Amino acid sequence: MDRKTFLKAVSVLFANAGMVSAFATNLNIEKDAAIKISEGPYLLSMDGDKVCVVFMTNKRAVASVAVSSQDDKNFSKSKVFFDSSPTGRKHIGTLHTIWLGNLAAGKSYSYKIEIKEVLEYWETYKGAKYGATKFGEILECDAYPKNLKPLKFRMPDSKESEISFIVVNDIHQSPKTAQNLLNLQNLTSADFILLNGDMLNTYQNESIIFNGFMRAVSDAAYGNIPIFYARGNHECRGKYAEAFLDYFPTQNGKTYYTFVRGDTFFLVIDVGEDKPDNSGECGGITDFDSFQREESEWLKAVVESREFKDAKHRIVFSHIPPFESASDAYNRAIGKRFREVLDEANLDLMICAHWHKRFIVRANEKFPKSKIDITTKYPIVINGNKDALKVEIGDDSSIRFAFVNEKGESTEWLDLNNLR
Ligand SMILES: [Fe+2]
Numbered sequence: 001m002d003r004k005t006f007l008k009a010v011s012v013l014f015a016n017a018g019m020v021s022a023f024a025t026n027l028n029i030e031k032d033a034a035i036k037i038s039e040g041p042y043l044l045s046m047d048g049d050k051v052c053v054v055f056m057t058n059k060r061a062v063a064s065v066a067v068s069s070q071d072d073k074n075f076s077k078s079k080v081f082f083d084s085s086p087t088g089r090k091h092i093g094t095l096h097t098i099w100l101g102n103l104a105a106g107k108s109y110s111y112k113i114e115i116k117e118v119l120e121y122w123e124t125y126k127g128a129k130y131g132a133t134k135f136g137e138i139l140e141c142d143a144y145p146k147n148l149k150p151l152k153f154r155m156p157d158s159k160e161s162e163i164s165f166i167v168v169n170d171i172h173q174s175p176k177t178a179q180n181l182l183n184l185q186n187l188t189s190a191d192f193i194l195l196n197g198d199m200l201n202t203y204q205n206e207s208i209i210f211n212g213f214m215r216a217v218s219d220a221a222y223g224n225i226p227i228f229y230a231r232g233n234h235e236c237r238g239k240y241a242e243a244f245l246d247y248f249p250t251q252n253g254k255t256y257y258t259f260v261r262g263d264t265f266f267l268v269i270d271v272g273e274d275k276p277d278n279s280g281e282c283g284g285i286t287d288f289d290s291f292q293r294e295e296s297e298w299l300k301a302v303v304e305s306r307e308f309k310d311a312k313h314r315i316v317f318s319h320i321p322p323f324e325s326a327s328d329a330y331n332r333a334i335g336k337r338f339r340e341v342l343d344e345a346n347l348d349l350m351i352c353a354h355w356h357k358r359f360i361v362r363a364n365e366k367f368p369k370s371k372i373d374i375t376t377k378y379p380i381v382i383n384g385n386k387d388a389l390k391v392e393i394g395d396d397s398s399i400r401f402a403f404v405n406e407k408g409e410s411t412e413w414l415d416l417n418n419l420r
Contacts, residue, residue: 031059033058033059034137035057035058035059035061035115035117035136035137035139036057036058036139036145037055037056037057037113037115037139037141037145038056038057038058038094039055039056039210039214039215039218040053040054040055040056040218040223041053041054041055041113041144041151041218041223042054042055042214042217042218042221042223042227043153043221043223043224043225043226043227044226044227044228044229044248044249044250045226045228045248045249045250045251045257045259046153046155046156046192046226046259047156047251047258047259047260048251048260049101049102049103049104049105049155050099050100050101050103050251051099051100051103051153051155051226052097052098052099052100052249053065053096053097053098053099053100053111053113053223054095054096054097054098054247054248054249055096055113056094056095056096056210057094057096057115057117058094059094059117059136060092060093060094060117060118061092061093061094061096061115061116061117061118062082062083062090062091062092062115062116062118063082063083063091063096063098063113063114063115063116064080064081064082064083064098064113064114065080065081065098065100065111065112065113065114066078066079066080066081066111066112066114067079067080067081067100067103067109067110067111068109068110068111068112069107069108069109069110070108071104071106071107071108071109072103072104072107072109074102074104075103075107075109078112079102081098081099081100081101082098083096083097083098092118092121095206095246095247096115097246097249099249103155104155105155105156105157105158105159106154106155106156106157106159106160107154107155108152108153108154108155109152109153109154109155110142110150110151110152111142111151111152111153112140112141112142112151113139113140113141113142113151114138114139114140114141115138115139115141116135116136116137116138116139117135117136117137117138118133118134118135118136119134119135119136120133120134121133121134144222144223144224146219146222147219147222149222149223149224151223151224152223152224153223153224153225153226156191156260156261156262157262158260158262158263159262160262161262161263161264161312161393161394161395161397162262162392162393162394162395163191163261163262163264163392163393164189164190164191164390164391164392164393165190165191165192165193165194165261165390165391166182166187166190166192166193166194166388166389166390166391167193167194167195167196167317167351167353167383167388167389167391168181168182168193168194168195168196168217168383168388168389169195169196169197169198169199169232169319169353169354169383169385170196170197170198170232170353170354170356170384170385171198171199171200171212171213171385172198172199172200172201172234172385173199173200173201173208173211173212173213174212174213175211175212175213175215175216176216177385177386177406178199178213178216178217178220179216179219179220180406180407181386181387181388181404181406182216182217182220182221182388183220187220187225190225191226191261192225192226192227192228192261193217193220193221193225193226193227193228194227194228194229194230194317194351195213195217195227195228195229195230196230196232196317196319196351196352196353196383197230197231197232197233197234197235197319197320197353197354198232198233198234198235198319198353198354199212199213199214199217199229199232199234199235200212200213200234200235200238201234201237202234202237202238202241203234203235203237203238203239203240203241203243203244204238204239204240205238205239205240206240209240209247214247228259228266228268228317229248230255230268230269230270230317230318230319231244231255231270231272231319232319232320232353232354233272233273233274233275233319233320233354236272236273236286236288254270254295254298255268255270256268256269256270256295256298256299258302258308260307260311262393263311263312263313264311264312264313264314264315264393265307265308265311265313265314265315266315266316266317267299267302267308267314267315267316267317268316268317268318269295269299269316269317269318269322269338270295270318270319271288271292271318271319271320271322271334271338272286272288272291272292273286273288274320274354275330276288276289276328276329276330277289289333292333292334292337292338293337295337296336296337296338296341299337299338299341299342300341303341303342303344303345308345309346312397313348313349313393313397313399314345314346314347314348315347315348315349315350315351316342316347316349316350316351317350317351317352318338318350318351318352319352319353319354320352320353320354321350321352321354321367321369321380321382322334322337322338322339322342323335323338323339323367323370323374323376324339324370324372324374325367325369325370325371325372325374326370326371326372327371327372335374339374339376342376342378343376343377347377347378348378348399348416349378349379349380349381349399349416350376350378350379350380350381351380351381351383351389351391352380352381352382352383353382353383353385354382355369355382355384356384356385357382357384357385358381358382358383358384358387358389358403359382360379360380360381360382360414360419361376361379361380361382362379362419362420363375363376363377363378363379363419363420364376364377367380378420379416379419379420381401383403384403386405386406387403387404387405388403388404389401389402389403389404390402390403390404390410392413398415398416398417399415399416399417400413400414400415400416401413401414401416402414
């Protein structure tokens with residue numbers, strides 16, 4: 001195993017362990033440049049009392065985030081969170097993922113990133129005394145690098161039932177589309193952005209993740225608006241597919257997870273590839289059969305939980321609708337593992353992508369893209385590849401949505417009650 005392969009293998013081990021620092025970071029160092037934040041920061045997977053701050057630096061560095069708050073007396077003096085690994089060592093690299101914790105519901109926080117370029121540490125240069133590290137420049141950053149807006153966020157409050165969010169999907173490495181869809185006036189009021197898969201054609205390398213869509217998304221969210229990511233089938237492809245969670249960590253270390261806003265419970269489902277493991281296209285390097293089996297057990301436990309049952313609303317995101325689109329063994333298994341569980345889960349709504357055209361399927365209406373007669377007990381909204389889906393949940397229990405195109409033109413608001 002060469003050094004690069006070893007680093008990659010280590011990265012995946014750590015990524016699978018949950019909330020840990022990333023290692024799948026490229027080692028291309030801009031030797032003569034001043035240190036800077038080259039991508040991000042973006043806020044990921046905000047739920048409960050935690051959020052992850054992710055960014056990249058152009059040179060290998062150690063990093064930390066200092067968090068302070070005027071609302072939360074526990075943070076009246078700033079607290080520092082390090083980019084550390086479970087081994088107890090600070091991560092030295094270019095991709096930094098820092099989990100902030102013990103944050104209070106409904107409180108606002110400011111944050112400041114500090115990065116220290118690591119030139120050498122004592123093991124790497126002869127004659128250095130034990131513990132000695134050569135740091136280069138130190139950079140402090142309390143504003144989003146592109147627009148200099150202050151870095152801040154507000155934690156969700158379980159007592160607030162009014163929620164709004166934006167969904168984009170199937171961007172397929174067209175950053176201009178992501179930029180057009182997210183640079184809308186109404187984004188500033190969004191509680192979160194959800195990326196519903198197929199943001200790239202393939203996870204080929206690190207630069208395409210950012211050039212293809214994530215820089216556009218991050219610039220729209222400017223380190224203030226939280227982001228969630230539901231993986232699509234195209235995120236399952238390419239050399240960097242394995243390192244997906246390094247760049248987009250979740251609280252449970254899985255690509256399927258849950259989160260709560262107000263009295264709405266959100267479920268993110270991931271069926272993986274749209275083709276069976278034994279297909280020629282998957283090429284013998286996928287094991288989504290085991291993946292789905294494990295996810296299905298997790299899903300059964302989630303829908304039986306008190307938190308899920310007691311929520312006023314239950315909304316599912318899934319890039320591909322998680323049920324049979326044909327009658328072959330692979331599709332039948334998906335139906336058993338997901339549809340049969342979700343049909344008994346009293347869902348309000350499922351939001352999907354994948355078909356590149358927007359359409360709506362009412363409860364108990366045949367799903368038009370399925371070759372067999374499939375209906376669900378809940379409505380499904382499929383967002384297109386050239387639309388942002390805006391969803392608003394009101395404190396009167398209403399759920400409404402609209403599609404907004406790249407020019408910012410919106411459809412009429414549609415009331416979910418008319419689809420049930
Ligand atoms: Fe897709």
